[in-house]
Amino acid sequence: xxxxxxxxxxxxxxxxxxxxxxxxxxxxxxxxxxxxxxxxxxxxxxxxxxxxxxxxxxxxxxxxxxxxxxxxxxxxxxxxxxxxxxxxxxxxxxxxxxxxxxxx
Amino acid sequence: xxxxxxxxxxxxxxxxxxxxxxxxxxxxxxxxxxxxxxxxxxxxxxxxxxxxxxxxxxxxxxxxxxxxxxxxxxxxxxxxxxxxxxx
Amino acid sequence: xxxxxxxxxxxxxxxxxxxxxxxxxxxxxxxxxxxxxxxxxxxxxxxxxxxxxxxxxxxxxxxxxxxxxxxxxxxxxxxxxxxxxxxxxxxxxxxxxxxxxxxxxxxxxxxxxxxxxxxxxxxxxxxxxxxxxxxxxxxxxxxxxxxxxxxxxxxxxxxxxxxxxxxxxxxxxxxxxxxxxxxxxxxxxxx
Amino acid sequence: xxxxxxxxxxxxxxxxxxxxxxxxxxxxxxxxxxxxxxxxxxxxxxxxxxxxxxxxxxxxxxxxxxxxxxxxxxxxxxxxxxxxxxxxxxxxxxxxxxxxxxxxxxxxxxxxxxxxxxxxxxxxxxxxxxxxxxxxxxxxxxxxxxxxxxxxxxxxxx
Numbered sequence: 001x002x003x004x005x006x007x008x009x010x011x012x013x014x015x016x017x018x019x020x021x022x023x024x025x026x027x028x029x030x031x032x033x034x035x036x037x038x039x040x041x042x043x044x045x046x047x048x049x050x051x052x053x054x055x056x057x058x059x060x061x062x063x064x065x066x067x068x069x070x071x072x073x074x075x076x077x078x079x080x081x082x083x084x085x086x087x088x089x090x091x092x093x094x095x096x097x098x099x100x101x102x103x104x
Numbered sequence: 105x106x107x108x109x110x111x112x113x114x115x116x117x118x119x120x121x122x123x124x125x126x127x128x129x130x131x132x133x134x135x136x137x138x139x140x141x142x143x144x145x146x147x148x149x150x151x152x153x154x155x156x157x158x159x160x161x162x163x164x165x166x167x168x169x170x171x172x173x174x175x176x177x178x179x180x181x182x183x184x185x186x187x188x189x190x191x
Numbered sequence: 192x193x194x195x196x197x198x199x200x201x202x203x204x205x206x207x208x209x210x211x212x213x214x215x216x217x218x219x220x221x222x223x224x225x226x227x228x229x230x231x232x233x234x235x236x237x238x239x240x241x242x243x244x245x246x247x248x249x250x251x252x253x254x255x256x257x258x259x260x261x262x263x264x265x266x267x268x269x270x271x272x273x274x275x276x277x278x279x280x281x282x283x284x285x286x287x288x289x290x291x292x293x294x295x296x297x298x299x300x301x302x303x304x305x306x307x308x309x310x311x312x313x314x315x316x317x318x319x320x321x322x323x324x325x326x327x328x329x330x331x332x333x334x335x336x337x338x339x340x341x342x343x344x345x346x347x348x349x350x351x352x353x354x355x356x357x358x359x360x361x362x363x364x365x366x367x368x369x370x371x372x373x374x375x376x377x378x379x380x381x382x
Numbered sequence: 383x384x385x386x387x388x389x390x391x392x393x394x395x396x397x398x399x400x401x402x403x404x405x406x407x408x409x410x411x412x413x414x415x416x417x418x419x420x421x422x423x424x425x426x427x428x429x430x431x432x433x434x435x436x437x438x439x440x441x442x443x444x445x446x447x448x449x450x451x452x453x454x455x456x457x458x459x460x461x462x463x464x465x466x467x468x469x470x471x472x473x474x475x476x477x478x479x480x481x482x483x484x485x486x487x488x489x490x491x492x493x494x495x496x497x498x499x500x501x502x503x504x505x506x507x508x509x510x511x512x513x514x515x516x517x518x519x520x521x522x523x524x525x526x527x528x529x530x531x532x533x534x535x536x537x538x539x540x
Contacts, residue, residue: 008105015112017457018143022116024464025123025139031131032502033473034123036516037464038139040499041116044457049109049146053153056105064399065161069145069168076172078496080138085504085514087179088131095475095514107201114208117239121212124228124235125219133231137238141261144238148245148253154201160245162400163253167241170262174234181269182227336403 007055014049021045030096031088035081042077046070106154113147134178141171202246209243224279230268237261247310251339270369385429390420445536452529453498460499460516474518477510481530487537494529 017040024037050070054063117140124136145167152160213236220232237260244253308315329341343351397412398404423429463470482488492503492511500520505512515521524530 004105011105011109015109017461018116018146019112019119020461020464021139022119024460025136026119027464027469028471029469030473031129031135032475032514033471033516034132034135035502035514036460036500038135039496039502040457040460040464041139042142043453043497043499044461046142046146047453050149052109053149056153061399061402062161065165066149068396068399069149069161069164072165072168072172073142073145074497076168077142078493080172080175082492082496082503083176083179084131084135084138085502087183088129089504089512090183091131093129093131095473097473110205114205117212121215121235124232125215127225127228130227130231133228137231137234140235140238144242147242151205151242151245154198155248160250163241163245163250163257165400166254167238167257167261170257174262174265177266178231178269181266181273184273334407 003055003058007052010048010052010055014045014047014052017041017048018045031093032085032095035085039077039081042073042081046073106150109150110147110154113143113150117143117147130182134175134182137178138171138175141167141174145171205246206243209239209246212239213243224281226272226277226279227269229279230265230272233268234261234265237264251337267365274369386420386424389423389429390416393419441536441538445532448532449494449497456501456520457499459520463516471516472518473514473516474521475504475512475514476521477512478521478524478530480506480509480511481527481534482537483534484537487533490536491530491533494533495524498529 021037021039021041024040025034028034028037047070050066050073054066057063057066120136120139120143124133124140127133145164148160148167149164152164216232216236216239220229220236223229223232237256240260241253241256244250244256308317312318325342325346326338329338329345330336333341333345335341335345393416394412397416401408401412420429480488480491482491488506488509488511492506495501495503495511495513500516501524502514503511504514513521513524515524
């Protein structure tokens with residue numbers, strides 16, 4: 001019972017952060033700012049969801065696999081994000097600074 | 105409960121698809137692909153639990169790796185072809 | 192019982208959503224003139240397709256789709272684009288003949304689905320021939336826990352060996368072609 | 383050799399976790415496959431301190447715990463900005479100094495920056511890391527240097 005409540009909370013939190021990342025991906029003004037919400041999804045969203053699944057699976061081989069998935073994601077996603085940003089900068093993509101829209 | 109996770113993931117995939125369609129730069133699209141990849145990993149894991157067959161996790165695991173290798177390969181390619189256009 | 196029915200219904204909704212995404216991705220990939228963007232979209236198509244296979248319980252197909260559809264195909268497309276052009280040329284005249292061919296083929300395929308057995312029907316011809324034998328005896332006869340692997344690597348071992356040879360040869364051919372192209376690509380010609 | 387042994391142990395652990403069938407035959411096949419991979423990796427000359435930094439193993443969990451807290455707080459901050467009716471962001475691109483002595487230390491620092499929502503490392507050379515941040519507050523936090531100091535401590539002097 002407690003297990004169910006805990007995993008429900010974790011999964012709900014994960015679902016929330018995953019969606020925030022999606023909204024940010026659409027809403028942010030340029031490529032570099034879009035990287036940040038994407039990283040919210042990759043770390044918090046994936047972390048909470050997978051942890052929620054782990055609580056649900058209990059101590060078993062399934063949990064070990066979930067941990068492996070999480071570790072892979074946490075190791076690869078920053079590398080991919082860095083490579084993306086680095087390539088975009090080298091390519092001459094200029095980061096948006098918000099000056100022209102008169103942002104506060 | 106897994107249903108909520110699945111729904112959230114599907115919505116996010118839709119949003120990322122919108123970004124992939126709109127672009128505007130290649131990098132936005134690569135970011136969208138990478139992002140959808142991560143979400144597919146999670147989606148397959150959630151589906152596995154939803155169907156009561158967590159063996160699906162092996163595919164998630166494979167995906168997590170392919171997604172990364174794919175992104176790096178695409179970026180290498182873009183860099184290489186840009187360098188060729190330069191000279 | 193009730194719970195199982197509910198799960199079926201949910202799976203149908205997930206299927207519909209995924210199919211909708213697939214159609215949208217496919218259309219966008221066709222409509223975009225930027226070939227690099229199209230290649231990216233086809234990568235997404237592979238990912239979504241694999242998710243769909245998982246929902247349909249075809250886990251082994253999903254594996255292949257993940258590795259080939261989302262992985263290797265994207266890389267091959269990118270290599271092909273690198274050797275040719277980045278932007279699709281506008282056709283000189285409307286491709287009516289191609290459209291007709293596509294419509295006829297598509298229509299025939301949709302019509303043919305009417306003759307197929309229902310999804311998951313245990314009485315379908317494909318499930319009544321050797322499949323039950325394999326499922327019953329694979330573990331004892333081959334010692335392989337996964338039935339699909341047992342069929343591919345043991346019962347149809349020679350068949351698979353042939354396939355692998357074909358794929359290996361094709362891979363070598365692609366590598367040779369790309370190698371030659373990269374060396375010859377000195378005189379430029381990018382868009 | 384120590385690195386090869388530890389790589390073998392890690393890979394075999396992964397094999398065991400993924401296999402789920404523990405008969406003598408499968409265990410042996412697994413060991414042979416893993417040994418083959420380790421042999422290939424050694425031939426490729428990637429089994430060394432940098433490719434397999436086992437000297438860091440014992441200090442890593444503490445750092446991860448701190449990093450996880452950092453990720454959570456900044457994820458909440460970024461989420462709030464994403465969902466706010468008006469976008470309150472002022473992205474900046476800036477170079478910051480790093481105090482690590484080894485490449486692997488700098489790589490850990492840059493990856494930690496990227497892993498934390500709100501900041502992405504975009505370039506790493508000459509002992510400087512270039513960071514794109516969603517807000518000037520995020521870059522200010524980095525400039526205070528707590529993460530930098532923690533990674534340097536993690537790297538140790540050995």
